[in-house]
Amino acid sequence: MTTPFPSATIVGYPRIGAQRELKRAVEGFWAGRLDETELTEVARDLRLASYRRLAELGLTEDASIPASFSFYDQVLDTTWLLGALPPRFEGAAGLAGYFLLARGEGGTAPLEMTKWFNTNYHYLVPEIGPDTPISLAHTTPVDLFVEAREAGLVVRPQLVGPLTYLLLSKPAVEGYRPLDRLDEVTSVYAELLVRLAEAGAPWVQLDEPGLTSDNLGLSSAEIAGLAERVYQRLGSVAGRPQLLVTTPYGEATEGLAALAQTPVEAIHADLVHGQAPAPLADKTLVAGLISGRNIWRADLEAKLAWLQAQPGAVSVATSTSLQHVPYSVAGEEWDHPHLKSWLAFAEEKVAEVVTLARGRNGEDISAELAAASQALATRAADAGVKVPAIRQRTASLQPADREREDYSIRQAAQAEKLQLPLLPTTTIGSFPQTGEIRQARAAHARGELSTADYEDRLRQEIRDVIHLQEKLDIDVLVHGEPERNDMVQYFAELLDGFEVTKNGWVQSYGSRCTRPSILWGDVSRPEPMTVRWSTYAQSVTDRPVKGMLTGPVTILAWSFVRDDLALGEVADQVGLALRDEVSDLEAAGIGVIQVDEPALRELLPLRREDQDAYLEWSVGSFRVATSGVEAQTQIHTHLCYSEFGDVIDAIDALGADVTSLEAARSHMEVLPALEATGFSRQIGPGIYDIHSPRVPEVSELSELLSEAVAAVPADRLWVNPDCGLKTRTYAQVEPSLHNMVAAAKEVRAHQ
Ligand code: GLN
Ligand code: ZN
Numbered sequence: 001m002t003t004p005f006p007s008a009t010i011v012g013y014p015r016i017g018a019q020r021e022l023k024r025a026v027e028g029f030w031a032g033r034l035d036e037t038e039l040t041e042v043a044r045d046l047r048l049a050s051y052r053r054l055a056e057l058g059l060t061e062d063a064s065i066p067a068s069f070s071f072y073d074q075v076l077d078t079t080w081l082l083g084a085l086p087p088r089f090e091g092a093a094g095l096a097g098y099f100l101l102a103r104g105e106g107g108t109a110p111l112e113m114t115k116w117f118n119t120n121y122h123y124l125v126p127e128i129g130p131d132t133p134i135s136l137a138h139t140t141p142v143d144l145f146v147e148a149r150e151a152g153l154v155v156r157p158q159l160v161g162p163l164t165y166l167l168l169s170k171p172a173v174e175g176y177r178p179l180d181r182l183d184e185v186t187s188v189y190a191e192l193l194v195r196l197a198e199a200g201a202p203w204v205q206l207d208e209p210g211l212t213s214d215n216l217g218l219s220s221a222e223i224a225g226l227a228e229r230v231y232q233r234l235g236s237v238a239g240r241p242q243l244l245v246t247t248p249y250g251e252a253t254e255g256l257a258a259l260a261q262t263p264v265e266a267i268h269a270d271l272v273h274g275q276a277p278a279p280l281a282d283k284t285l286v287a288g289l290i291s292g293r294n295i296w297r298a299d300l301e302a303k304l305a306w307l308q309a310q311p312g313a314v315s316v317a318t319s320t321s322l323q324h325v326p327y328s329v330a331g332e333e334w335d336h337p338h339l340k341s342w343l344a345f346a347e348e349k350v351a352e353v354v355t356l357a358r359g360r361n362g363e364d365i366s367a368e369l370a371a372a373s374q375a376l377a378t379r380a381a382d383a384g385v386k387v388p389a390i391r392q393r394t395a396s397l398q399p400a401d402r403e404r405e406d407y408s409i410r411q412a413a414q415a416e417k418l419q420l421p422l423l424p425t426t427t428i429g430s431f432p433q434t435g436e437i438r439q440a441r442a443a444h445a446r447g448e449l450s451t452a453d454y455e456d457r458l459r460q461e462i463r464d465v466i467h468l469q470e471k472l473d474i475d476v477l478v479h480g481e482p483e484r485n486d487m488v489q490y491f492a493e494l495l496d497g498f499e500v501t502k503n504g505w506v507q508s509y510g511s512r513c514t515r516p517s518i519l520w521g522d523v524s525r526p527e528p529m530t531v532r533w534s535t536y537a538q539s540v541t542d543r544p545v546k547g548m549l550t551g552p553v554t555i556l557a558w559s560f561v562r563d564d565l566a567l568g569e570v571a572d573q574v575g576l577a578l579r580d581e582v583s584d585l586e587a588a589g590i591g592v593i594q595v596d597e598p599a600l601r602e603l604l605p606l607r608r609e610d611q612d613a614y615l616e617w618s619v620g621s622f623r624v625a626t627s628g629v630e631a632q633t634q635i636h637t638h639l640c641y642s643e644f645g646d647v648i649d650a651i652d653a654l655g656a657d658v659t660s661l662e663a664a665r666s667h668m669e670v671l672p673a674l675e676a677t678g679f680s681r682q683i684g685p686g687i688y689d690i691h692s693p694r695v696p697e698v699s700e701l702s703e704l705l706s707e708a709v710a711a712v713p714a715d716r717l718w719v720n721p722d723c724g725l726k727t728r729t730y731a732q733v734e735p736s737l738h739n740m741v742a743a744a745k746e747v748r749a750h751q
Contacts, residue, residue, distance in 0.1 A: 074207075211223055287307065326504035
């Protein structure tokens with residue numbers, strides 16, 4: 001007898017622990033406070049507790065709970081499972097070996113990290129070449145299934161699918177195509193599926209989000225063709241479990257059609273970001289109706305109506321894994337009387353899924369529907385959700401509001417005003433956030449340190465940072481951002497239309513979590529946000545101090561954003577709030593202002609056809625924020641990731657006078673590409689890689705700088721680190737910046 005696909009399920013669940021227990025345990029293991037056995041036990045307890053909680057929330061059918069777990073990252077887990085280790089990790093074993101791939105050690109560089117689809121989750125990029133070993137090196141998915149079964153639960157093993165795994169891999173040797181190993185990888189999955197069936201797993205889930213992108217080097221049709229090949233093959237494995245293939249994060253039209261041709265028993269479609277496939281004759285459609293990406297309570301009435309209109313076998317699910325949302329709204333409190341009722345975090349989303357499945361089964365869910373509709377109604381009518389004055393302001397934006405004078409005029413005015421040397425030196429904004437500063441902020445938050453004392457402490461820190469930069473002979477100084485807990489949350493706390501959470505952590509990568517803010521209403525700025533810190537810094541030095549803001553796209557990307565207004569309009573609201581801040585900084589005598597957009601690429605749609613519209617509104621909002629100033633005020637921006645290819649025209653279109661970029665690790669690779677687009681303004685390619693604790697030698701830095709000078713005329717180059725310094729220590733930063741300035745002087749002397 002086969003187990004039918006459960007009527008309610010989720011694509012995945014957070015695994016870091018509701019109180020970040022796994023984070024603490026993993027970090028404890030790294031620090032030597034826990035040994036491998038202890039860490040393994042913490043992880044097992046967490047997994048079982050999480051399954052039990054999900055069963056309590058209503059996922060009671062066999063195979064309805066995915067065995068979502070990872071000590072670090074699901075793609076790394078796949079690399080580990082396949083034993084696909086690059087030669088530098090040869091011999092890596094046990095949990096220490098697994099973490100070595102993620103974190104590196106001494107001369108062994110870790111795997112590269114990059115963003116998972118259009119999310120702020122980062123995965124570790126597999127390196128696949130012709131000689132990479134590929135075999136079933138571990139049986140972890142089987143072990144997790146057995147562990148749960150022994151505790152009385154039939155869970156659903158969850159794996160990154162073979163196609164997505166290779167689509168996300170990078171060639172281990174130049175010019176190689178990792179997909180050339182697809183048949184071998186598929187064979188390992190075939191072997192694993194048999195083992196899982198032998199262990200008793202009725203269903204196995206294979207995640208193929210690669211089917212929603214045409215931005216991974218292949219067209220959608222090519223990817224669909226490969227999907228058909230893989231799942232024909234896996235579908236024909238004798239003695240296998242039943243298969244669910246998921247396609248989270250977007251539209252997978254061609255991929256869904258291809259999967260429909262294969263023997264897999266259940267196909268998931270992301271119905272929040274994409275569309276349902278044509279009716280599936282002999283399979284279950286796993287309908288991703290509840291967003292795994294956002295935190296708004298769903299319109300259950302509309303979703304139930306859709307479900308009731310579907311013929312055939314349909315199960316209710318989330319659009320993506322819930323790993324992108326916090327655990328529960330239960331412990332949160334806000335002053336706003338209704339906000340909490342508008343939200344659904346992971347636990348509340350599971351309840352929504354279960355409710356809809358009950359409705360589809362004909363049970364009475366009228367009370368739940370009424371509660372959801374009531375919440376939606378208070379939200380739609382809320383005074384902060386729609387503020388006429390803010391709507392008017394965005395509606396009356398004119399093209400001229402996004403334009404400055406010609407760059408040549410600006411450039412001359414700024415040169416005259418700032419009087420900077422050739423190859424001016426600067427930093428990206430933050431200086432190390434010392435333990436004392438964090439403690440002072442925490443004490444202030446607890447009410448143990450008065451605001452006056454806390455602010456004195458911040459001013460002292462700013463003074464020290466300014467004096468250090470003067471001593472290091474840096475040309476354009478920063479105040480160091482000691483007042484900021486986080487580059488988005490700081491602004492969210494000061495802008496209207498936002499709330500922040502107490503415990504709304506989501507995994508960003510490995511043991512790192514972030515706490516996205518909630519952008520729920522129309523955004524405005526009740527009062528200046530950064531002016532007093534920047535002007536204080538400027539008051540203690542004669543050198544120019546750079547004002548420091550986070551740009552509209554990054555504020556949106558790192559928050560949970562309302563789903564009831566076009567993103568472009570939300571971005572313009574944030575852009576206008578920042579425009580006022582920029583003007584206030586300028587009026588207060590700050591002549592250089594940086595608006596960071598490190599997330600510009602992250603929100604780039606997965607499908608090329610949607611990218612132009614995105615780039616138009618994202619660039620447009622940046623220009624709103626930065627175009628309200630005089631020609632002599634210099635606007636900087638900062639972008640930090642290494643794959644600039646898809647957004648290179650957008651970088652130009654931002655129109656910043658100076659753009660600093662991450663470039664040290666990629667050896668200035670971006671510069672020729674940028675120059676080829678006709679980019680004609682100033683660039684600061686990072687020469688000091690702040691992601692490493694190493695202090696770079698003057699010779700390395702001047703070599704990188706010479707490479708930059710070979711690609712870009714020296715009079716358009718700045719000298720700076722790759723990114724902010726807040727995660728480093730002063731012991732690392734001081735000598736590194738010293739060497740950076742020395743390198744600038746050396747190269748300057750040869751011009
Ligand atoms: N100004 C920010 C800082 O220096 C920029 C951080 C970032 O690019 N992620 O910390
Ligand atoms: Zn950066």
